[in-house]
Amino acid sequence: MIKEETITTESELIKKLNELEKLTDLWVFRGEANSDWKLNTTIDRISQSIGLFPFSEQESIFHVIRTKRIYDELRDINSENYLEILSFLQHHGVPTRLLDFTKSPYIALYFAFEDLSPNSDFASIYGFQPSFFRMKLYDCINRQKEKIKSKIEPKSYQSEFINWGHIDNFQKLYNEILQSDAINLVLPVEPDIFNKRIFIQQGLFFLQGNSNLSFIENLEIYYPSDIEQNTFKINISRNLQKSIILKLANMGITPYSLYPGLEGLMKDMKLNLYRNHYKIFGTE
DSSP: OOEEEEEEEEHHHHHHHHHTTTTTOOOOOEEEEETTTTOOHHHHHHHHHHHOOOOHHHHHHHHHHTTTTTTTGGGSOOOOHHHOOOOOOTTOOOOOSEEEEEEEEHHHHHHOOOOOSSOOOOEEEEEEEEEHHHHTHHHHHHHHGOOOOSOOOGGGGGGGTTTTTTHHHHHHHHTTTTTTTOOOOOEEESSSSOOOOOOOOEEEEEESSSSTOOHHHHHHHSSSSHHHEEEEEEEEEEGOOOOOOOOHTTTOHHHHHHOTTHHHHHHHHHHHHHHHHHHHHHOO
């Protein structure tokens, strides 16, 4: 369904990155350390590891709202902005329906090769075209509207230019569509208010409409020909890892630049040992 290609040489990679640079206004990207991994949200991963998962996303949201006066980190969160809350939960490891993407193919490449010792021969970069999925939101809802018990007006989801990450729009989307977990879809959403990590990683999210099904199963609501035209997957040989790490470091893409605070400093100190080794002993 998602078209794939494989890269095994540095010249192929450079050529492909040059092509991806020209797509940055229209496409978003995600890096995966193992090409065998499917696109899974944290809800997907938990559900697959322990079977039927008694999960209430709304309960997680309400728990943040109830406890925001207790913890300093929660006090600035807008209780009416569910996407901001979900983004916070995602950052701290609580299962959500969100899947992280970035507007930069180079940052996606970093995350694909961040793990220095994975059990895989290839890492991957995925590309999705957000405008297509925004444009198809109305069609997805209209085709499945009988699954929702409450009355909704599908035409209100018709404009492809709406940012469904906007606070007012997301509340409507969540209360009418997502909360029911009845409509299969995937949709790009970009929070109105960025936290520091999202900002520096040029981040945004895709969400799955039905959290009882996996992200990939939600994706199957679209016609295969549309998915082939509006998504891609590039599998990149792990033999290129050393040259990739050095290339990205020369561009200023390091853990220190991508992770705010002490976390980034510690990650960068570790990776710097490898970078110095590669500089001295070569990348072959």
